[in-house]
Structures are given as structure tokens and as C-alpha cells.
Amino acid sequence: MIHNVLFLTGTRADFGKLEPLAAAARDAGHRVTFFVTGMHLMDRYGLTRNEVRRMHGVTIYEYVNQQEGDPQDLILASTVTGFSDFVREARPDLIVLHGDRIEALAGALVAATNYIRSAHIEGGEVSGTIDEVFRHCNTKLCTYHFVSSEAAARRVRALGEPEETIHTIGSPELDFHSCNSGVSLDDVRTRYEIPFLDYGIVTFHPVTSEQNTIGQQAVDLFKTLEDSGRNFVVIAPNNDPGSADIFSVLHKMPKDRFRLLPSMRFAHFSELMKNAACMVGNSSAGVREAPFLGLPSLDIGTRQSNRSDAPSVTACKAQDRAVILEFLRIQWGRRAAIHDGFGQGSAAERFIRVLAEPAFWTLSLQKAFRD
Numbered sequence: 001m002i003h004n005v006l007f008l009t010g011t012r013a014d015f016g017k018l019e020p021l022a023a024a025a026r027d028a029g030h031r032v033t034f035f036v037t038g039m040h041l042m043d044r045y046g047l048t049r050n051e052v053r054r055m056h057g058v059t060i061y062e063y064v065n066q067q068e069g070d071p072q073d074l075i076l077a078s079t080v081t082g083f084s085d086f087v088r089e090a091r092p093d094l095i096v097l098h099g100d101r102i103e104a105l106a107g108a109l110v111a112a113t114n115y116i117r118s119a120h121i122e123g124g125e126v127s128g129t130i131d132e133v134f135r136h137c138n139t140k141l142c143t144y145h146f147v148s149s150e151a152a153a154r155r156v157r158a159l160g161e162p163e164e165t166i167h168t169i170g171s172p173e174l175d176f177h178s179c180n181s182g183v184s185l186d187d188v189r190t191r192y193e194i195p196f197l198d199y200g201i202v203t204f205h206p207v208t209s210e211q212n213t214i215g216q217q218a219v220d221l222f223k224t225l226e227d228s229g230r231n232f233v234v235i236a237p238n239n240d241p242g243s244a245d246i247f248s249v250l251h252k253m254p255k256d257r258f259r260l261l262p263s264m265r266f267a268h269f270s271e272l273m274k275n276a277a278c279m280v281g282n283s284s285a286g287v288r289e290a291p292f293l294g295l296p297s298l299d300i301g302t303r304q305s306n307r308s309d310a311p312s313v314t315a316c317k318a319q320d321r322a323v324i325l326e327f328l329r330i331q332w333g334r335r336a337a338i339h340d341g342f343g344q345g346s347a348a349e350r351f352i353r354v355l356a357e358p359a360f361w362t363l364s365l366q367k368a369f370r371d
Contacts, residue, residue, distance in 0.1 A: 170343015178345025
């Protein structure tokens with residue numbers, strides 16, 4: 001049976017995880033729609049709505065939910081309003097959302113209050129910020145749970161969710177990284193004007209509960225990276241509170257050694273990672289995608305705390321200058337054993353297999369806590 005499947009995306013990161021699932025749903029014959037909002041529509045972050053627009057065979061609706069600097073509670077309210085209006089017109093059979101962002105929370109609220117089936121991608125994970133609170137809220141609000149690991153499945157069960165609603169499929173973005181990117185490193189360097197062949201990747205995001213210190217953390221981290229003498233491709237931070245303090249540091253870095261990019265196409269970013277010397281920062285890519293690719297990574301601060309046990313990940317604070325320099329000295333350019341704790345690149349196949357089960361569409365929407 002053909003169904004209307006609505007995907008909600010607010011950032012470049014969550015689209016990278018939702019795209020393989022949406023493509024699989026489309027190819028299985030379902031009608032796929034994307035509700036595009038958040039960072040996707042903001043110039044400063046690369047207008048990544050264009051990434052969504054490049055996807056063939058899907059319907060796209062765009063909604064501006066914020067202005068630069070808006071607090072998260074107002075963004076939540078705006079997204080609930082806009083998404084609710086759209087859902088009443090689109091009448092989806094299933095809403096698919098990812099993770100822990102404020103837009104995902106809005107989508108989960110709208111789905112729950114309108115008794116629409118919803119699927120939460122990558123719930124049950126732990127991290128060191130308010131994002132974890134949002135993620136667990138989404139678990140309680142959503143109908144189904146497509147998790148990345150058995151550890152995540154165990155936590156979802158601990159939140160009282162029934163076993164029959166939990167499906168371990170792995171991390172969807174690994175589907176993309178497991179394939180040939182379709183571009184060469186020369187293509188990437190030419191498109192993004194990257195002048196060096198030997199480089200590390202840095203992505204350092206704000207931590208909403210550490211707004212008062214995030215600027216100094218950025219100062220400490222990037223001063224140490226500068227002093228290392230290495231070259232880095234820096235992907236701009238997301239739009240959480242505190243991003244302005246990080247940008248103020250990034251704009252002062254020497255441009256001959258730090259190439260700052262607002263965003264990248266997914267194929268190009270994948271190829272960039274596959275050829276990098278290491279990864280540094282607090283992005284989930286450093287604890288999930290980098291280990292899958294055998295790329296050593298340095299996890300900075302609390303944002304990804306306890307999220308990965310991959311041996312190729314080293315954790316430290318931004319002010320741990322000696323640890324950072326030692327990591328860059330020893331791990332730079334080395335390859336680590338591939339870590340498959342978050343799947344083997346087959347999440348979309350597993351996702352669509354679940355959607356093909358008739359029982360998936362008949363489960364009662366009245367939730368009950370399962371002891």
C-alpha cells in the first residue's frame with residue numbers, strides 16, 4: 001500500500017540522516033514530502049535548502065521559523081504553528097523526524113497532538129547538553145523508534161517504550177559514507193577553494209548550556225590548533241545560542257591555514273572526510289562517521305559526552321592544550337580500525353523493510369508505558 005510520508009528537516013546534519021531513508025521510501029513507491037525549515041533557509045549557514053531541492057521525486061515545502069538570534073522557545077512555538085498548519089493540508093500517514101533539535105521537538109508535538117503516526121530516528125542516545133532532554137522528549141512523543149545501536153534501543157525500552165515499536169537500523173548517514181561519493185578530492189578542493197592537500201577537519205558547535213564559556217572555549221581550541229602548525233578545513237557552527245562567539249574567533253584565524261566554509265554538499269563532505277588527516281571538534285560526525293571511516297577524531301568538551309566508545313575517539317576539554325597537541329602529533333594522518341558500533345551502512349534498507357510490514361500501519365496510537 002502507498003502512503004504519504006512526511007520528513008521534517010531543520011539542519012544540514014539531520015537532512016544527511018533523513019535523505020537515505022526518504023530515498024528508500026520514494027523508491028518503494030511512497031509519496032514523500034519534505035518540510036524544510038530552520039538553518040536550511042539562513043544565508044549564514046549556506047542556504048542548505050538547496051541540498052534538499054536537489055533530491056528528485058519528492059515534494060518540498062519551505063517554512064521560515066526564525067530570525068538570527070531568536071531564542072529556542074520562540075523557534076519552537078513558530079515551528080509548531082507552521083508545521084501544524086502544513087500537516088492539516090498535507091494529511092501525512094507518517095511523520096519522520098530526527099534526533100534532538102528544536103524543530104524535531106516541534107514535529108513530535110504536532111504529530112502526538114494530532115494523532116498522526118511518527119517515526120523518531122536515532123533516539124535513545126546520550127550526550128552532554130539540553131539536546132538529550134529534547135531527544136528523550138521525542139522518544140516519549142513518537143510512535144516508532146529507529147535507533148542506531150543496541151545501547152540506544154535499551155535506553156528507549158528504559159523510557160517505557162514497547163519492544164515492538166523499536167527497530168535497530170544503524171545510523172542512516174553511514175549509508176552514504178559506505179558508498180563511492182561520486183566526486184574526487186580534486187573536485188572538492190576546486191569547488192571549495194581548499195589550498196592544501198594535508199588537512200584536518202574542524203567543526204565546533206555551541207553548547208546551549210555553556211553559552212557563558214563557549215567563546216573562551218573557541219579561543220582556547222583554535223589558538224592551540226593554530227600553534228600546531230597544521231592546516232584545517234573548518235565547517236561553520238550551527239545556529240544555536242553562542243554561535244556568534246564562535247564565529248568571532250573563526251573570522252580571526254589565518255586564512256592561509258584555516259579554510260572556513262558555511263556548509264558543504266554531502267558528497268563533497270564525505271570525500272573530504274575520507275581523505276582527511278583527522279577530525280577535531282564536537283560534531284556527531286567526529287564520534288559516529290569518523291570512526292566508521294577509520295578517521296581518528298578528537299572530541300572536544302561535553303556536547304558528545306558518552307556517545308561513542310570507539311577506540312579512535314579521544315576526548316578532552318578545549319583548554320587541554322597538551323592533549324590536543326599530542327593528539328595531532330601522534331594521530332595525524334594515521335588510519336584507525338573501522339568501527340561499526342553505529343551500523344554498517346544499511347539503515348535505509350532496514351527502514352523500508354519495517355515500513356513494508358502491514359502491522360506497522362495498524363499499531364494503536366494510544367501509548368502506554370511498558371514496564
